[in-house]
Amino acid sequence: MNIKDLLVKDVMIMDLQATDKQGAINEMVAKMYAGGRISDIETYKQGILDREAQTSTGLGDGIAMPHAKNKAVKEATVLFAKSSAGVDYEALDGQPTYLFFMIAAPEGANDTHLQALAALSRLLVNPEFVAQLKETQTPEEVQNLFQEAEQQKAKEEQLELEQEQAATNSNRKFIVAVTACPTGIAHTYMAEDALKKMAKEMGVDIKVETNGSEGIKHRLTAEDIKRAEGVIVAADKKVEMNRFDGKKLVNRPVSDGIRKPQELIETALNGSAPVFHGHGSDSSSEDSAADGSIGSRIYKDLMNGVSHMLPFVIGGGIAIALSFMIDQFFGVPQDQLSSLGNYNEIASWFNQIGSAAFGFMLPVLAGFIASSIADRPGLIVGFAAGALANTGGAGFLGALIGGFLAGYIIIGLKKLFSYLPKSLDGIKAILFYPVFGLLITGGAMLLLNIPMKFINDSLNSFLLSLDGTNAALLGALLAGMMAIDLGGPINKAAYVFGTASIAASLTEGGSVIMAAVMAGGMVPPLAIFIATLLFKNKFTQDQKDAGLTNLVMGLSFVTEGAIPFAAADPLRVIPGFVAGSALTGALVGGMGIRLLAPHGGIFVALLLSNPVMYLLFIAIGAAVSAVIVGLIKKPVAKTAV
Numbered sequence: 001m002n003i004k005d006l007l008v009k010d011v012m013i014m015d016l017q018a019t020d021k022q023g024a025i026n027e028m029v030a031k032m033y034a035g036g037r038i039s040d041i042e043t044y045k046q047g048i049l050d051r052e053a054q055t056s057t058g059l060g061d062g063i064a065m066p067h068a069k070n071k072a073v074k075e076a077t078v079l080f081a082k083s084s085a086g087v088d089y090e091a092l093d094g095q096p097t098y099l100f101f102m103i104a105a106p107e108g109a110n111d112t113h114l115q116a117l118a119a120l121s122r123l124l125v126n127p128e129f130v131a132q133l134k135e136t137q138t139p140e141e142v143q144n145l146f147q148e149a150e151q152q153k154a155k156e157e158q159l160e161l162e163q164e165q166a167a168t169n170s171n172r173k174f175i176v177a178v179t180a181c182p183t184g185i186a187h188t189y190m191a192e193d194a195l196k197k198m199a200k201e202m203g204v205d206i207k208v209e210t211n212g213s214e215g216i217k218h219r220l221t222a223e224d225i226k227r228a229e230g231v232i233v234a235a236d237k238k239v240e241m242n243r244f245d246g247k248k249l250v251n252r253p254v255s256d257g258i259r260k261p262q263e264l265i266e267t268a269l270n271g272s273a274p275v276f277h278g279h280g281s282d283s284s285s286e287d288s289a290a291d292g293s294i295g296s297r298i299y300k301d302l303m304n305g306v307s308h309m310l311p312f313v314i315g316g317g318i319a320i321a322l323s324f325m326i327d328q329f330f331g332v333p334q335d336q337l338s339s340l341g342n343y344n345e346i347a348s349w350f351n352q353i354g355s356a357a358f359g360f361m362l363p364v365l366a367g368f369i370a371s372s373i374a375d376r377p378g379l380i381v382g383f384a385a386g387a388l389a390n391t392g393g394a395g396f397l398g399a400l401i402g403g404f405l406a407g408y409i410i411i412g413l414k415k416l417f418s419y420l421p422k423s424l425d426g427i428k429a430i431l432f433y434p435v436f437g438l439l440i441t442g443g444a445m446l447l448l449n450i451p452m453k454f455i456n457d458s459l460n461s462f463l464l465s466l467d468g469t470n471a472a473l474l475g476a477l478l479a480g481m482m483a484i485d486l487g488g489p490i491n492k493a494a495y496v497f498g499t500a501s502i503a504a505s506l507t508e509g510g511s512v513i514m515a516a517v518m519a520g521g522m523v524p525p526l527a528i529f530i531a532t533l534l535f536k537n538k539f540t541q542d543q544k545d546a547g548l549t550n551l552v553m554g555l556s557f558v559t560e561g562a563i564p565f566a567a568a569d570p571l572r573v574i575p576g577f578v579a580g581s582a583l584t585g586a587l588v589g590g591m592g593i594r595l596l597a598p599h600g601g602i603f604v605a606l607l608l609s610n611p612v613m614y615l616l617f618i619a620i621g622a623a624v625s626a627v628i629v630g631l632i633k634k635p636v637a638k639t640a641v
Contacts, residue, residue, distance in 0.1 A: 058091030191257030230268030316357030373407025479520025479585020510594030525554030580625025
């Protein structure tokens with residue numbers, strides 16, 4: 001089956017009407033359903049959104065390839081859509097997207113389908129072909145263009161194969177690469193072609209192994225790896241790594257393989273790439289951050305735990321907050337408590353549900369930290385470490401340490417058991433790792449809980465005793481941290497601290513620290529919105545157009561909306577952000593406003609102890625921040641305006 005057969009005319013959209021990412025996805029999914037290519041809109045769309053959550057499929061250069069493979073797909077299909085005005089699809093290059101290829105693959109799609117879908121990805125690397133696509137007016141023109149391009153591509157691949165065979169004995173520089181993305185349909189093959197094309201331009205021989213949905217293709221041999229001067233791994237999922245032991249290796253996301261092939265090749269060849277060290281034959285890919293620093297690996301592991309923990313904290317926190325609110329308005333009067341013996345029954349239900357979710361917070365945190373370090377064998381040991389920290393009173397910090405402890409204990413066991421006979425490989429993961437890992441980690445946690453409980457109790461007592469000046473100072477510090485790198489490590493450190501404080505504040509009706517943190521994170525986008533209104537000569541037209549978007553993102557507590565403005569002029573923009581956020585955090589902390597929900601922005605305002613003053617303080621901070629930014633920034637050139 002070729003691409004022309006997958007590009008069904010009945011589901012093409014030659015004039016996409018949507019202007020934003022969600023609207024474009026909805027419009028294309030609806031067209032898929034109307035054309036009878038999918039059986040369930042929500043199931044298929046959820047697959048698309050799950051893939052977008054990993055990394056945007058807006059590849060840059062005006063192209064997006066949203067894709068999903070699930071049971072809702074009746075028949076393999078590629079929906080082509082074209083937007084004349086461009087769509088803000090959150091593309092990797094930050095530019096509008098004009099061409100869309102929504103790929104629908106059924107569960108169990110055979111290799112023929114997947115090979116055709118991979119071929120589509122390869123064609124889109126050619127800028128001349130993309131330019132021709134933008135000029136098409138009818139579905140027939142699109143199909144004919146792809147048919148001609150496929151025939152030309154087949155000729156080029158045959159020539160490339162002959163050249164590769166001839167180059168085996170040449171004296172040119174030679175490197176190897178591996179590309180992979182979670183679904184293995186689009187990015188994997190686009191990165192392969194981008195690397196091959198750039199290597200050809202640079203006069204470098206390259207062999208690229210693809211880890212796609214159709215399996216591993218062009219597998220690297222031991223001879224290939226031995227001969228290579230460097231290795232590139234452009235992957236968003238784990239690949240076999242130990243075979244590269246002792247080689248200079250560049251490890252990047254698959255999107256870098258598509259957008260930065262020259263940089264990757266140069267790094268692999270110029271000697272600046274670090275030497276990769278494997279962990280023995282037992283594991284295929286546990287070291288997924290070969291070229292990252294120790295700090296970056298710790299940050300990645302921590303964020304893996306936090307990202308999986310947050311849904312439990314958010315869902316549980318809001319349920320508990322609702323129980324407080326229901327009890328406040330419909331609860332049993334204090335003078336009747338002794339005779340009735342309980343609070344409002346509905347409030348009690350909400351409290352039980354929220355508490356159940358909260359009970360998983362620490363095990364999930366520790367489990368997924370350990371899983372990030374040691375893969376699946378670390379999961380059970382990490383969960384147990386988090387549970388022991390919870391029951392032992394060690395709290396958030398104990399679970400955090402327990403997660404790292406569990407992960408590295410499993411890594412140690414892998415090295416220890418790597419000397420066992422190969423015949424025992426099958427029993428290691430199901431018996432040796434969980435049993436020995438659990439006993440060693442569990443014993444260590446029982447000892448660790450003793451000092452950690454003291455530290456946790458002291459920290460909780462400190463947080464609960466905060467009022468007045470102390471609360472204002474801490475609120476200013478954490479809220480200011482939220483605005484320094486807008487979603488980076490400093491921002492995440494403040495947010496994690498705020499989230500951890502919720503567990504210690506359940507009986508108090510919420511956390512002052514969490515309230516200050518969320519307020520500080522809402523200020524920068526709101527400040528941009530105000531600044532674009534008050535200081536029009538300081539922003540380009542595109543920036544002014546983005547101001548309204550920042551209003552919505554700020555109210556929703558999405559701090560990252562202000563990143564493009566900070567990145568464009570950091571020395572003049574970030575100080576204003578920090579000043580406004582710190583002021584808001586100080587006001588919220590000094591006022592003692594409490595919050596149980598760790599996210600939601602204005603949508604959880606009713607769960608605040610004083611929503612009116614809270615929103616007022618955010619408005620004050622945003623206004624101060626906007627004025628500082630507007631006064632410091634230089635006017636833009638008239639041509640830019």
